[in-house]
Amino acid sequence: MSAAPAPRSSAAFRAVLRREFAGYFRTPLAYVFLAVFNAFAVSLAFFVGGLYEAGVASLDRFFLYHPWLWAFLAPAAGARLWAEERRQGTIELLLTWPVTVWQAALGKFLAAWLFLACALLITLPVAFTVGWLGDPDAGVIAAGYVGSLLCAGGCLGVAAVASALTRSQVIAFVTGFLGCFALVLVGYGVFDELLSGALSSGAVDEVRRLGLWRNLEPFTLGLLDARPAAYFLSVAFAGLGLSAVIIERR
Amino acid sequence: MPLIEAKNLRKAYGPIVAVRDVSFAVDRGEVVGFLGPNGAGKSTTMKLLTGHLRPDAGAAAVAGRDVTEDPVAAKRNLGYSPEGAPAYGEMTVREFLRFAADLRGLDDAAERVRATLDLCRLGEVAGQSIDTLSKGYRMRVGFAQAVIHDPEVLILDEPTDGLDPNQKHEVRRILKDMAARKAVIVSTHILEEVAELCTRVIVIARGEIRCDEPREKFLARGADLNAVFRHLTA
Numbered sequence: 001m002s003a004a005p006a007p008r009s010s011a012a013f014r015a016v017l018r019r020e021f022a023g024y025f026r027t028p029l030a031y032v033f034l035a036v037f038n039a040f041a042v043s044l045a046f047f048v049g050g051l052y053e054a055g056v057a058s059l060d061r062f063f064l065y066h067p068w069l070w071a072f073l074a075p076a077a078g079a080r081l082w083a084e085e086r087r088q089g090t091i092e093l094l095l096t097w098p099v100t101v102w103q104a105a106l107g108k109f110l111a112a113w114l115f116l117a118c119a120l121l122i123t124l125p126v127a128f129t130v131g132w133l134g135d136p137d138a139g140v141i142a143a144g145y146v147g148s149l150l151c152a153g154g155c156l157g158v159a160a161v162a163s164a165l166t167r168s169q170v171i172a173f174v175t176g177f178l179g180c181f182a183l184v185l186v187g188y189g190v191f192d193e194l195l196s197g198a199l200s201s202g203a204v205d206e207v208r209r210l211g212l213w214r215n216l217e218p219f220t221l222g223l224l225d226a227r228p229a230a231y232f233l234s235v236a237f238a239g240l241g242l243s244a245v246i247i248e249r250r
Numbered sequence: 251m252p253l254i255e256a257k258n259l260r261k262a263y264g265p266i267v268a269v270r271d272v273s274f275a276v277d278r279g280e281v282v283g284f285l286g287p288n289g290a291g292k293s294t295t296m297k298l299l300t301g302h303l304r305p306d307a308g309a310a311a312v313a314g315r316d317v318t319e320d321p322v323a324a325k326r327n328l329g330y331s332p333e334g335a336p337a338y339g340e341m342t343v344r345e346f347l348r349f350a351a352d353l354r355g356l357d358d359a360a361e362r363v364r365a366t367l368d369l370c371r372l373g374e375v376a377g378q379s380i381d382t383l384s385k386g387y388r389m390r391v392g393f394a395q396a397v398i399h400d401p402e403v404l405i406l407d408e409p410t411d412g413l414d415p416n417q418k419h420e421v422r423r424i425l426k427d428m429a430a431r432k433a434v435i436v437s438t439h440i441l442e443e444v445a446e447l448c449t450r451v452i453v454i455a456r457g458e459i460r461c462d463e464p465r466e467k468f469l470a471r472g473a474d475l476n477a478v479f480r481h482l483t484a
Contacts, residue, residue, distance in 0.1 A: 011355035019338075019349050026340045089336030093395070096300040096332075097353050098325040 012099035016107030024077070024115045037073050037119040041065070042126055057134025062126055063144045063220040067212035070116075070148075070155040071184045075176030077115055078159025079169040081108045082247060086167035091247075105244035109160055113236075116152040120145060140222030147219020150232035151212055155180045157239020164243035180212075183235075187211025251314050252277050253327075253403050253433035258308035259298050268294040270457045271308070276433040276450075278402070281425065283448035283465075284437040287483050291457040292437045293333055296407050299435070300330045312403050326354065329401035333408050333437075335392025339381035343372055343391055346380060350395040362398050369424060370394040385412040393421060397428070404434045410443065422447050441475040444468065455483035 024030040041062070045051045049061035085091035094104060127141050155176075162176035163169075185191045187208045195204045208214055215228035252275035259272040269291045276282050286292045297303040299310045301317035301324060310317045315324035337346055347366055351359035367373050370390045375383060380391055393409055404425075410418040418440075425434065425447060436447065444451055444465060451468040453461040460482045461468070471478045 012353045015349060015353035018352070019341075023338075023340065088339065089332065089334060090338055092297070092302050092332045093330075093336055096302050096325055096328065096330045097350070098322045098355075099353060100322060 012097070013103040013107045016094075016099065016104050017111050020081075020108050020111030021114055023080075024111070030115070033073065033077060034119050034122060037069065038122050040069055041123050044069070045126065051130075057130055057136035059127060059130060059136070059141050059144050060220045062123075063148055063216065064213075066148045066151060067184045067216060070152045071180035071212070072177060073119070074116060074152055074155030075159040075162060075173050075180060078112050078156050078176060079163055079172040081112060081160055081163040081172075082243065083163045083166055083169045083172040087169070091250075095247075101244050101248045105160070105240055105247065109156065109236075109240045109243075112156055112160075113149075113153050116156065117149055120149055120152065137222060140220075143222045143224050144220045146224065147216045147228070147232075150219075150229055150236075151216050153236035154183070154212065154232040154239075157236040158183070160239045160243040161246070164246040183210065183212045185211075187214040253313050254299060254405075254435065255311040256295070256299060256308070257310070259295065259305050259310060260307040261294050261298055261303060261305055268457050269298065269305075272454070272457070272459055273308075274452060274459065274462055276435060278433055279430050280450055281429045281434040281436065281448045283444045283451045284435055284454065285439075285441070285444070285451060285479065286437075286454040290455045290483065292454055293407055294457075295454065296330075296332075296405055296435070296437060300328060300405055301325060302332075326399075327402045329396035329399065329404045331392040331396040331406045331409055333411075335389045335409075337380045337388065337391050337395070340379060342377050342379050343367070343383070343387075343394075344376040346391065347394055347398055350398050354399045356399055366394045366398045369397070371420065386414060386417045389413055390417070390421070393424075397424075402432055404428070404432050406434070406436045408437055408439070410438065410440065418443075441479060444475070453479070453482045 044065040045059075045062035049064055051059075051061045054061060082091070085094060095101065130136050130141070131138075158179040159172070159176035162179060163172040165175065166172050188211070192204055192208060195207055199207065210231075215231045218225045218228050254276035256272055256274050259269050260267070261269040272291070272295055284292050284295070294303065298305050299312065299317065301310075301321045304318055312324040313327035315327070317324040338349070341349065344363060344367070347363045348359060351362050356362050367376050370393060372387070372390055372394060375387055380388060383391065389409060389412060393406070396404060396406065410421050413421065422443070425436070428434075436443070438444075448465050450464050451461065452459060468478070469475070
């Protein structure tokens with residue numbers, strides 16, 4: 001054997017990304033997750049949203065429930081990011097290997113986001129069904145999928161912070177869910193009424209801009225708007241950055 | 251230049267000072283036995299040397315690289331097995347070692363994995379998930395990930411804990427074979443390990459170094475090493 005080789009900064013990141021992504025499929029939990037996501041996404045769209053009865057070749061009723069789905073399922077997928085490393089003690093191993101906290105955090109985060117993208121991908125038959133039943137605008141549907149994926153990233157950012165704070169996946173999940181739940185509630189009428197008692201109408205409007213649905217809605221209408229995209233990416237990468245800082249200062 | 255250097259390391263957890271003003275250096279070819287009672291500061295010192303913890307004061311360097319200022323370069327030359335040999339339990343032994351090799355950017359990762367499986371005699375469990383292994387095998391997996399890149403510096407926190415006498419002998423044999431090319435620190439509670447494996451002994455108690463001397467001098471302190479240990483750590 002020879003001495004340690006020269007650095008290749010991307011090797012560590014890629015290794016973490018590959019391990020984490022494959023890690024989701026090493027246990028049956030991933031398949032349960034994918035099945036649950038698919039079942040809920042389709043059921044909510046058809047049975048609650050009345051996608052079929054509406055008689056419109058559009059997926060807006062399908063995407064309407066995605067903030068709720070991601071608020072629940074992104075923390076479920078993201079709970080393991082750091083909490084599991086802490087529980088198993090492998091965080092000591094990982095962070096004494098030649099990888100920076102930021103490389104590890106980014107690799108883990110992107111792997112989880114990729115996993116959520118897989119969950120979203122298996123709902124494509126819904127889009128094909130709508131295409132078969134009517135003549136939907138493919139661009140609008142594609143924009144909806146882009147928006148949903150960005151929304152998932154935002155929820156994952158919240159989940160990453162929750163996971164960095166504890167060694168218990170259950171606590172990470174509950175904390176992450178509560179954080180995402182708050183972002184779902186923002187923008188709903190009932191929540192606005194509660195806020196309007198304490199804040200000015202201008203402030204309530206500003207708070208409303210932080211809601212998940214408020215930012216997802218333009219995508220479901222076919223608008224690839226920079227502002228909501230920047231919102232989701234800001235939440236995602238702020239969460240990623242904060243989780244890395246928490247781990248670095250552990 | 252020493253391969254491991256600790257300069258006035260200090261680390262406190264709240265009001266409890268775990269390590270205070272610890273300094274030593276380890277050269278190539280040395281195997282240092284790190285002895286001390288539970289809670290003496292051995293593991294904390296190792297965590298400071300490996301960059302897992304940041305010192306409140308002082309500095310640590312591995313192969314001439316400061317572990318706080320230049321952590322990735324320092325860790326590239328470091329093999330570390332933490333206490334209890336934690337590992338990703340859902341991975342197989344082969345997958346885990348391949349991950350360790352890939353993360354370190356080893357070009358000949360597949361060959362390194364094969365050689366390390368042979369070296370640590372893990373071939374027969376290579377396809378088994380780590381969760382299903384006995385403690386002895388798990389410890390060997392922890393050792394294997396620490397040596398897969400043939401580092402200049404090895405830091406092993408109780409590497410023979412829980413092993414049966416044959417397995418202990420095997421780990422010590424591998425370490426002895428490697429020792430001439432490396433600087434090694436081994437923390438242990440097993441005093442016989444000092445005589446069999448180490449070239450030098452550092453005894454730590456209440457966060458302070460109580461003794462730092464060559465093995466022969468340590469062994470000459472008395473025939474009853476347990477009594478020597480009790481006296482030094484009192």
